[in-house]
Amino acid sequence: MKITDEIRISDNGFVFNSKTGDSFNINPTGLELTKLIALDSDFDDIKEIFLEKYDLDDLTFENDFYEFCALLKHNQITVQEDPLDFK
Amino acid sequence: MxxxxxxxxxxxxxxxxxxxxxxxxxxxxxxxxxxxxxxxxxxxxxxxxxxxxxxxxxxxxxxxxxxxxxxxxxxxxxxxxxxxxxxxxxxxxxxxxxxxxxxxxxxxxxxxxxFLPTMQQFQERDKDKLAEYGLKYGIKVPTSINLGSQSQIHEIKEKMDYPVMVKGQFYDAYMANNAEQVKQAFNKISAKWGLPVIIQEFVKGTEVNVIALGDGLGNTISAVPMRKQYITDKGKAWGGITLSDHHMLEITRRLIRQTHWKGGMELELIKTPRGEFYLIEINPRIPAWVYLAVGAGQNIPEALVKLALGHEVTPMESYSSGKMFVRYSYxxxxxxxxxxxxxxxxxx
The missing domain is CATH 3.40.50.20 (Rossmann fold)
Known part of the structure; x- marks a missing residue:
C-alpha cells in the first residue's frame, strides 16, 4: 500500500489529491496514521505505536486500521497492488 | 528590456x-x-x-x-x-x-x-460530428444522435439509455430523463441555436477540462487541466482547481499533434470512476477560466499573441497543480x- 505521488498532506490534516482535485479533512489520529503509512511503515510497527500511545486493544486497532485503509484506497489516496498488502 | x-x-x-x-x-x-x-x-x-x-x-x-x-x-x-x-x-x-x-x-x-484554427479544424470538431472525430483520432466519445426534427426523438431509446444530454450546436446543454424532457429541451435549444440538436449519451463521471494552445504545427505550447469545483445552473465553472493528471495532458498533446491544432482550445472530458476519459466537446477558443492557467504559470493569451505575430514560442511544460479560482459578482x-x-x- 502506497500513498500516491499526487497526494499532498498538510500538518493540519488537509489532504489534497492533485490528480482528481478532491480534498479531505482528516482528524489528528487519521493524520498520524496517514503519515506513518506515507513513511512506508510496517503494519506491526504502526500497531505497536498505536497500542502504546492509545488505550485500545489489538482487535479494535486492526478493525479501525483496515477500515481507514479501505477509505484511503476508495478515495484514491493510496494504491494497493496486492489487496493483502498493508505494509 | x-x-x-x-x-x-x-x-x-x-x-x-x-x-x-x-x-x-x-x-x-x-x-x-x-x-x-x-x-x-x-x-x-x-x-x-x-x-x-x-x-x-x-x-x-x-x-x-x-x-x-x-x-x-x-x-x-x-x-x-x-x-x-x-x-x-x-x-x-x-x-x-x-x-x-x-x-x-x-x-x-x-x-x-x-491566430485561429483552420476551417477544417474548426468544422470537424463540431458537436454534431463528434462521433466521427473520436473515430478518426482514436479518442473515446459518447454515443450521439443528431436530431433534425422532433419525430426522431423515438430513435434515442434504440441507441442509448436515459438520462441523455440534449445539446445545442454552439451552447446550451440539458439533461433529460425521458422523451418528454428531450422534447422540451429540443424546443428550447432549436429556437435559440437552430438545428441539429444533439443527443449525447450521459457518461457518468467527473467533468474535467483542459485549456490548451497549439502552434498549428502539431506542438502543444500550453496545456493546463482543471476540475470544476463549483458549477452554476448553466453548467459554467464558478470555481475550479488545476490538476496534475498526466493522462489528460497526454490526450491533449496527442490530439494537438494529430490535428495540428492552431490557436486556443478547451477540451471537455468526463473521467469515469474506472479512470477512462470521454471527450464530450472541444471549444475552439480560449475558455473563460483562462486566468487560472495564468495563475498556475502559463500565460496562454500572451503566447497566443506571440504566435499571431510570428514570434518564436517555447512550449510551457510546468504549472502549479492545486491552484484554484473562485469567481464573484460585483x-x-x-x-x-x-x-x-x-x-x-x-x-x-
Whole structure:
C-alpha cells in the first residue's frame, strides 16, 4: 500500500489529491496514521505505536486500521497492488 | 528590456453568469512580461460588463453580430482599424469565429494578425460530428444522435439509455430523463441555436477540462487541466482547481499533434470512476477560466499573441497543480452618460 505521488498532506490534516482535485479533512489520529503509512511503515510497527500511545486493544486497532485503509484506497489516496498488502 | 507596444482587439466582454473569455484574456495580457498592451474592446451589446470596468479597455467599439453578415462585421473592424490600428485580434465567441477565420487573409492584408484554427479544424470538431472525430483520432466519445426534427426523438431509446444530454450546436446543454424532457429541451435549444440538436449519451463521471494552445504545427505550447469545483445552473465553472493528471495532458498533446491544432482550445472530458476519459466537446477558443492557467504559470493569451505575430514560442511544460479560482459578482455603479455614449455613438 502506497500513498500516491499526487497526494499532498498538510500538518493540519488537509489532504489534497492533485490528480482528481478532491480534498479531505482528516482528524489528528487519521493524520498520524496517514503519515506513518506515507513513511512506508510496517503494519506491526504502526500497531505497536498505536497500542502504546492509545488505550485500545489489538482487535479494535486492526478493525479501525483496515477500515481507514479501505477509505484511503476508495478515495484514491493510496494504491494497493496486492489487496493483502498493508505494509 | 523594454516591452513591445502593441494594440490588441478583444471580444467577449460579457462577464455575466455565462461569461465570455474577454475580460480574463485582457487581464492576462496586461500581465505580460513582453508586451505593453493597448486594449480595444469589441462588444455586441451595450450592457456587456467589460465596457464599464475601470482600467480594462483603452477604447471600446460596438460591432454588429456575425448573424448580420460576415462582410458587415469585417467592414466595421476595418473602419475601427483605420482609426485605432490593431496589431492582433482575439475573437472569443464560437459564433463569431467562422467570420474571422473566413476573413483571416483580408484582416492580415491590412495588418491585423489573428491566430485561429483552420476551417477544417474548426468544422470537424463540431458537436454534431463528434462521433466521427473520436473515430478518426482514436479518442473515446459518447454515443450521439443528431436530431433534425422532433419525430426522431423515438430513435434515442434504440441507441442509448436515459438520462441523455440534449445539446445545442454552439451552447446550451440539458439533461433529460425521458422523451418528454428531450422534447422540451429540443424546443428550447432549436429556437435559440437552430438545428441539429444533439443527443449525447450521459457518461457518468467527473467533468474535467483542459485549456490548451497549439502552434498549428502539431506542438502543444500550453496545456493546463482543471476540475470544476463549483458549477452554476448553466453548467459554467464558478470555481475550479488545476490538476496534475498526466493522462489528460497526454490526450491533449496527442490530439494537438494529430490535428495540428492552431490557436486556443478547451477540451471537455468526463473521467469515469474506472479512470477512462470521454471527450464530450472541444471549444475552439480560449475558455473563460483562462486566468487560472495564468495563475498556475502559463500565460496562454500572451503566447497566443506571440504566435499571431510570428514570434518564436517555447512550449510551457510546468504549472502549479492545486491552484484554484473562485469567481464573484460585483456591482459597478455607472453614470448614465457612459451608457448613453456607447448606445448612441457605438464607441467610448
Amino acid at each position: 523594454s516591452k513591445l507596444k502593441i494594440t490588441i482587439a478583444v471580444t467577449g466582454l460579457n462577464n455575466t453568469d455565462n461569461p465570455g473569455p474577454g475580460v480574463p484574456v485582457i487581464r492576462s495580457l496586461k500581465e505580460s512580461s513582453v508586451f505593453d498592451v493597448r486594449i480595444i474592446g469589441l462588444v455586441y451589446e451595450t450592457l456587456e460588463p467589460g465596457i464599464y470596468m475601470e482600467g480594462l479597455c483603452d477604447k471600446i467599439f460596438l460591432i454588429p453580430y456575425p448573424s448580420a453578415g460576415s462582410d458587415e462585421l469585417i467592414d466595421r473592424i476595418e473602419e475601427i482599424h483605420n482609426r485605432e490600428p490593431i496589431n492582433v485580434l482575439i475573437p472569443n465567441f464560437d459564433a463569431e469565429l467562422f467570420s474571422f477565420m473566413k476573413n483571416e487573409e483580408r484582416l492580415l492584408k491590412i495588418g491585423i494578425h489573428t 456591482d459597478i455603479i455607472v453614470d448614465l452618460e457612459k451608457f448613453e455614449t456607447i448606445a448612441m455613438n457605438g464607441e467610448i
